[in-house]
Amino acid sequence: MIVDRVVAPQRIHHLHIAGRGSTARKLILGWLARRLGCAHVLHLHDFDYAQDFRRRPPSHQRLIRDLFQKADRVITLGRRDAGTVVDLLGVPQARVDILHNAVPDPIRGAIKAFPDTGKDVGIVFLGQLGERKGVPELLKALAHPSMEALRWRAVLAGDGPVDLYRAKAAELGLTNRVTMPGWLSADDARDLCRDSDILVLPSHGEGMAMAVLEGLAQGLAVVTTPVGAHEEILTDDVNCAFVPVGDPVALAHALADLVTQPERRNRLAGSGRAYYLRALSMEAYMSRLDAVLASVRPGRLAVPEGRGRSA
Template sequence: MNVAPTTTRKALNICHYLPGGTESGGGIGRLVGYIKFADGQADHRVIDTRGTRFSPATSALRLAHALCAMAVSRVTAPQTVHHIHVAGRGSTRRKLILTAWARALGCTHLLHLHDYDYATDLAARSPRQLRAIRRMFAGADGVLVLGQRDRRTVFNLLGHGTDKVTVLHNAVPDPGPAVAVPQTGAAPVRLLFLGQLGPRKGVPELLRALADPALAALPWQAVLAGDGPVATYRAEAAALGLSDRVTLTGWLNAAQVDALCRRFDILVLPSHGEGMAMAVLEGLAHGLAVVTTPVGAHGEVLTNGITGVFVPVGDVTALAATLARLIADGTERAALSRAGRAHYLQYFSIAAYTAHLDQIYRATAEQACTTRDLQRGAA
């Protein structure tokens, strides 16, 4: 439930720029949707900079609309903080344009880095592109990153000043106390994958692990929920003899994901690369036993064997063995469920996240205003 702004503090005006909006923007979109709903101290507006699916024509139109909206906001609501979400590849190209426009207009703006491996993306850039990206980060009034790895990337590869960079782990809403209860007895243990279907998320390894002989005699069912080449992976599951145990749903909205999480026991995400996966936090919040890889910020936010279980990236045998153990051992699943849920409540609630974010917005706006005043005085 939204909380009315206090009478002692002026409400913030925030404008988010991200691809696909809150419904089709992947993990970034879900996060912004959660922020918008939960934050009663700010008026959040969302602008799609790419469209729900990339095409040169629609992307150019969306970006042009974003540029126009920023210019209008500069005149009609000059105190707006522009929250610009950036990842690698095409996202960086679009945000180079958008942030250059923000600097030209004098807009207060934050850069929020969401990427599964931005250092590798930067390593493939030309020297000219790297110079432009350095200017983009250096020109922002603040930079948010998902974890220490990305903080090091900003420092080491972009040469960014330490005073502007804040580590802000992702968060998700609390689904409430009615979380999933681990199965007992002969009932099938329910495994859930959430994410875009593809090699980066470890879907090929997951299917091979589910087909491993170690799981053949155990009682389980799995759902893979996410967009991507659904038909291709459905055919692969059939070829591995998994059609009667594995269901691929396609893309689901936030409400559908919540409903699924309430009925499952294990969240499995064997990713090759992540910033900080929203699916992992959703698993913790719902009390699922989380099985994932120690990539991105996962190693910072999970303790192996206590709040989650790590498997090596790309290791089908280890993944199969871990899943088989958790399917067979309800006591371990229950312990992971309790510890993961408690860990979520202590560190990853959306209420605490938005309160921290509002502090960052206000400090950034005040600092930007002071800097502009000093610049005008010097002139």
């Protein structure tokens, strides 16, 4: 049964690819799919694949271009990555599809409201602790004078150099207000979001951040940066609050505004949840993915290497 699923010509091989070691593995799997005469789709997930590609030697670049150009379809997370695939890797525009990420619905019902009860406002960060995710700026923002007198608590959940950032938080006087539990399971992360009010992710680079989608799905007010495909799914002051990359002062003001204005939190959260249900749910995602796969013609005859179609 396993062998049949791999080698049957009518199968479509759906290969998820990113930079670094993922590309090396997909070079092998893409070659195998072509040798078996099976259609294959490349699904690109990377926060900056163009940078990863340019760092590689010319011999590797030729193999990668060949892999992408011989794929039946290439799926990207957003317009920036689609431009990389077309302009840098030479894939015809007609064979490139944009498919935004999705997450399962964690609520299955109406979202909560955020009445002004005087309770501490919950701020949550989900992601690897590091510079690319904007954690240094986030800690500076939480320690900013505009946040000092407000009632809030924050949980920064994720792996990475947790002890280092705990020490930085202590240096900034945040020990009693900021918790860093390390990596959380999916269930624990959902529970954390359920008990929070604001999701913040001040990333320097993303394809499309799953944490942002989790925040929208959970009905949280989302604060993030306009990187990757974020600007394609989010609109500032409609379903999120955008802040500039690397600007802890702007981030502090954005967080302080949401902490002190429950009405605005409710508005952004409700609009974000509505957009999630309309465009970022698993049902919407699978419908679009089915349409992409339906455009692929399985059962192609295998062709000798070097004589396949090129872009």
